[in-house]
Amino acid sequence: MNTAWIFDEINNISQIGMTVNGVTRLAFSEDDLKARAYLKKLIDNIGLDYREDTFGNMFALYKPSGAEGQIIGTGSHIDTVPNGGKYDGLLGVISSLAAIKTIKEKNIPISHPLELIVFQAEESSRFGHATMGSKIMAGKLENFVQWEQSIDNNGISLVEAMKKAGYNFYDINKSVVEKDRYKAFVELHIDQSKTMKYEDKPVAVVDGIAAPLRVKVIIHGEAAHSGSTAMRYRKDALVIASELVLAVRNLSLAYDERNAIATVGKLDIFPSVMNVVPGTAVMYIDIRGINSKTIDELFGLIRAESSKIALRYKASCEIELISSEKPCMLNNYVSDIIEKSCQELKMPYMHTISGAGHDAMNMAEITECGMIFVKNDSGVSHHQNEEILKEDIEQGARLLYQTLKNLAK
Ligand SMILES: [Zn+2]
Structure with missing residues (x-):
């Protein structure tokens, strides 16, 4: 040749x-x-x-x-x-x-x-x-x-x-x-x-x-005065989101061998003002793998974890599937x-x-x-x-x- x-x-x-x-x-x-x-x-x-x-x-x-x-x-x-x-x-x-x-x-x-x-x-x-x-x-x-x-x-x-x-x-x-x-x-x-x-x-x-499955998670906390709201009464959407970011990473690490990965690539907080406890956080998760079943399983775990974390803060979250490719x-x-x-x-x-x-x-x-x-x-x-x-x-x-x-x- x-x-x-x-x-x-x-x-x-x-x-x-x-x-x-x-x-x-x-x-x-x-x-x-x-x-x-x-x-x-x-x-x-x-x-x-x-x-x-x-x-x-x-x-x-x-x-x-x-x-x-x-x-x-x-x-x-x-x-x-x-x-x-x-x-x-x-x-x-x-x-x-x-x-x-x-x-x-x-x-x-x-x-x-x-x-x-x-x-x-x-x-x-x-x-x-x-x-x-x-x-x-x-x-x-x-x-x-x-x-x-x-x-x-x-x-x-x-x-x-x-x-x-x-x-x-x-x-x-x-x-x-x-x-x-x-x-x-x-x-x-x-x-x-x-x-x-x-x-x-x-x-x-x-x-x-691999193909991506894309999810939007909206965390509904409670916006509040950063000076007058005691820590124990807060429903800080960014803090909840932060726990979820780490959970996404930790759950995905366990899927490394099975070729599935997940990334939080975009995170917006509202009102995004220095003296206000964040009331809402919107995050976008990109989950990828070569096997639909594995991707769905990882998505299921991330979904369950989101609700669990939000619940711990007496807040709530909505999960929306944006797209799912094969x-x-x-x-x-x-x-x-x-x-x-x-x-x-x-x-x-x-x-x-x-x-x-x-x-x-x-x-x-x-x-x-x-x-x-x-x-x-x-x-x-x-x-x-x-x-x-x-x-x-x-x-x-x-x-x-x-x-x-x-x-x-
Ligand atoms: Zn090419």
Whole structure:
């Protein structure tokens, strides 16, 4: 496998949209179109069958004679956040293309066609919706009107941006994929946490993609004069909230092993005046995990604890569910094949989960899905300092190649 080709092409494409503060290649922007045109040329040079769907998702099929089964898909995205890193998305696209290129050049016999998928508009940065391309493919586009009305920071609507790029927004529903098209899908992606760096493993099998459940807690205490109200008579909403913040932390610590976490990220108090005991506190809790049951269980404990703490102060609290997204478990034969491939290559690996969303979670609705993470040497992502060691890029690419060979056998 030609890893120099991978380094070169990552460098070439990451120059498109490069600024002094990182890469800015927003979906449907001029730089995005330039990068897509460059990628299409690479695909043509390799000799794959190229097509696009009505949203601009790109596909490159390799179907040699004998490969008559369902398709094995692989890929990621090339749009970025403003001032993003070089590798988020692009690493997976180029590693996938390199693997297919090598299988084609070596004429390795496969019984399933291989297809590179480059998902359009994975990042929510421009229009406020994430993984748009894969949502359309999976038939998960539920808020058509919201999408139709979404505009970017410059007042350009998604409808206009698509039109300028040569696509018709009102045709996007034509790009839903028939359910049995893919046998499996694998996405390789840079780890967006510090976990793999701390564990010092070049690659990881991703066991699931976490999704958030969001809750609003309103604590009704009693506003009172800070000078004339004795401590024992107070129903201080902030004090109650503070106990709850610590309870959220302590309850979540017990769920560490089961990959569930909870955060109080926003807390408002009223009236928020220096000489008034806070009467009301409104806090927002973000609970995440890869298993719906575990998330619900942790939420149940937090709910019970909120009422208990409020009661102790003779106050009350209201709990409101804001949103609940479905996490995605990736424990299937694809993950098993990734793991088996690590063992065949005698490559050190670990299991991890993704705290961030990926196109793979939508693909999981229409086929069996797996993900490979590659160690992030900087520990940061969505940032210009995002970095991967060359040897880790190489390990990731070798693992994806081996996995695709095994899946397409
Ligand atoms: Zn990404």
